Amino acid sequence: MYAQERQQRIVERARVEGRADVAELAAEFDVTTETVRRDLTVLERHGLLRRVHGGAIPVERLGFEPGLADRDAVMTAEKERIAKAALAEVPREGAILLDAGTTTARLAEILPNDRELTVVTNAVPLVASLAVRPQITVLLLGGKVRGRTMAAVEDWTLRALADTFVDVAFLGANGLSVERGLTTPDTGEASVKRAMIHAARRVVVLADHTKAGNDCLARFGELAEVDCLITDSGLDAELAERIASAGPKVVRA
Known part of the structure; x- marks a missing residue:
């Protein structure tokens, strides 16, 4: 699975469940927790998720809206x-x-x-x-x-x-x-x-x-x-x- 594909799945999971857990994502995608953390960093930079302890939550849960460029x-x-x-x-x-x-x-x-x-x-x-x-x-x-x-x-x-x-x-x-x-x-x-x-x-x-x-x-x-x-x-x-x-x-x- 390509990184972009995995990141898309992470965003979908976070929006459906309200949270994306690092350990659970690593097990599901058969990658290291460090790989998942890098994915979460990329997604946060794009304004799609916000990092929290142990994972991330969708920005919509915070009332936050990504900018146009993001x-x-x-x-x-x-x-x-x-x-x-x-x-x-x-x-x-x-x-x-x-x-x-x-x-x-x-x-x-x-x-x-x-x-x-x-x-x-x-x-x-x-x-x-x-x-x-x-x-x-x-x-x-x-x-x-x-x-x-x-x-x-x-x-x-x-x-x-x-x-x-x-x-x-x-x-x-x-x-x-x-x-x-x-x-x-x-x-x-x-x-x-x-x-x-x-x-x-x-x-x-x-x-x-x-x-x-x-x-x-x-x-x-x-x-x-x-x-x-x-x-x-x-x-x-x-x-x-x-x-x-x-x-x-x-x-x-």
Whole structure:
């Protein structure tokens, strides 16, 4: 098993069980405890876990949210596959909404050049690359910009969304589960995501499989409000069926 593969499994274990124990992980993966500790150090550096005595806990349990650069550096291949699959949900023309996030950013990068689209977004980093493309009209939602995610939030953003209606909203999520629905660590971003759901004819959530079964602080929607969840092939087939039974079509890219 490659180190990256092992580290991914460690994060999944920590999110499901609330903790990752060094000794148990070493026995499961048949590696030394020192190897596991190095893995935990790497994962902590990426903002995915926090080291504690004897192991690590997921940052979500601490109310901590990894920064944009940290999140952009993990699950890159999966996010690219998700973005490519999401192209099937982009209309030939009309208006779409792009939520802030590293997976939605990858969709922004590959939007086709042969479609006349209006892109509404609260993601400040997306504006520069989209605005120079002649076939795309960009509407940036104003508001207070969170430094951690570079997303516009709070009252100005919500007021603009109240007067907005798009064909498709592409949203990210830090956590999703059948029991808790769609969640994120920040209450301000949760309010904006909730308003985005109400501003769209169809809702498509882009989230890699490590978000499944993970619950964060603030809920912003139910799975029944989602038309399509696009994730990666790492999502367990049984869990995919449970999610689909709650409402959305599930695509495993």
